[in-house]
Amino acid sequence: MPRYELALILKxxxxxxxxxxxxxxxxxxxxxxxxVRDLENLGERLLPYKITKHNQRHNRGAYFLVDFYGAxxxxxxxxxxxxxxxxxxRPTVLKKDDQVSSTNCCGQQQ
Amino acid sequence: MFQVIxxxxxxxxxxxxxxxxxxxxxxxxxxxxxxPVAKSKEGRIKVPPPVDPREMVVLKERxxxxxxxxxxxxLEFKEEVLRKKYEEETGSxxxxxxxxxxxxxxxxxxxxxxxxxxMLEVRTLRxxxxxxEAERKQVEASVQREQxxxxxxxxxxxxxxxxxxxxxxxxxxxxxxxxxxxALDNPKNYNFAIDKEGRVVKQTxxx
Numbered sequence: 667m668p669r670y671e672l673a674l675i676l677k678x679x680x681x682x683x684x685x686x687x688x689x690x691x692x693x694x695x696x697x698x699x700x701x702v703r704d705l706e707n708l709g710e711r712l713l714p715y716k717i718t719k720h721n722q723r724h725n726r727g728a729y730f731l732v733d734f735y736g737a738x739x740x741x742x743x744x745x746x747x748x749x750x751x752x753x754x755x756r757p758t759v760l761k762k763d764d765q766v767s768s769t770n771c772c773g774q775q776q
Numbered sequence: 777m778f779q780v781i782x783x784x785x786x787x788x789x790x791x792x793x794x795x796x797x798x799x800x801x802x803x804x805x806x807x808x809x810x811x812p813v814a815k816s817k818e819g820r821i822k823v824p825p826p827v828d829p830r831e832m833v834v835l836k837e838r839x840x841x842x843x844x845x846x847x848x849x850x851l852e853f854k855e856e857v858l859r860k861k862y863e864e865e866t867g868s869x870x871x872x873x874x875x876x877x878x879x880x881x882x883x884x885x886x887x888x889x890x891x892x893x894x895m896l897e898v899r900t901l902r903x904x905x906x907x908x909e910a911e912r913k914q915v916e917a918s919v920q921r922e923q924x925x926x927x928x929x930x931x932x933x934x935x936x937x938x939x940x941x942x943x944x945x946x947x948x949x950x951x952x953x954x955x956x957x958x959a960l961d962n963p964k965n966y967n968f969a970i971d972k973e974g975r976v977v978k979q980t981x982x983x
Contacts, residue, residue, distance in 0.1 A: 685956045692952055702947040705955055709963035730959070 669703075669762040670741070672732040674748075675717075675755040677724060678710055684728060687753040692732070694747055700736035707731075713755075720752050727755050733762065 672695075676687055692702055708729035717724045736744075741759055748757035813820075864870060947955050969977040 681960060685953075685960060688956050688959075689952060692947065692956075693949075696949070703942070704945070705947060705959045707959040707963045709965065 669733065669735050670700075671760045671762050672734065673758040673760065674730045674732060675713070675727040675757075676730060677722075677753050677755055678726040678728060679753065683753070687751070688730065690751070691748070691754075694744065695732070695734055695736070698736070698740040698744060700734040700740060703733040703735065705730065705732055717755055719755050724755050 672691075674691065676684060679687070688705070692705070695702055708731060710726060710728045713724060713727050717727075745757060745759060748754050965980065967980045969980065
């Protein structure tokens, strides 16, 4: 199965609500047959610009990174679901490429 | 029955042909048979040119002698030409030449055959060598392919093992809560700064 990365921006909430939202998201993923590999927190930060979602203006957001293995057919459904989730400001699914061999890297040559 | 005449025999035939044939046909001039005679020519009677008998006799004798001599000379020359041609084709020298040519031909044919045999041997050797080379290359190629396959399999096995190891750290329903707590407790920061000398600074302020 190909490997994807969900870059999730959640609303700036209190800890129990954030954890509930995360739990919801991961459970949705697992229901659709994905295997969640890892969950990373990139902190609560100022958004690069003000985002309006679900009739709310957001200045700050909590960034999370979910690695998962999933079938490509689940993606549209998943994104649909996440767009409808009120706590989610912006969901983004990206494909994770295999590690490129760094031997061909033409970096600084001195 | 009709042989094709070509080359020198054409000239001979032309030599031997009689020289009396007239090259110009009788032509009637401007008027046709049915046209009336012209007024200035009405009572004309055609008269042959006057001839002096004594002069005629003398001339005839002289001409006869002259023609005799020229005819004889002509025939002599023609005969000489024919004889020369005959000599060339069927004389003794011609036979010699023909014999020598046949000898040369034989010798050359023999030489050619020798060369052919030699080349045959050389060729068979070469072809055999090439076949052996090709076989060897094939064997090498197959060995190489085998090796590559083995390496590929090994790589894939390594990947599988790595994945199995990683699988122990995946998130499951039991892990979920603990992992969420851990994640919320440890925010990760991937930002870094780098300058032109290549010094990396990983400690940045997380807003």
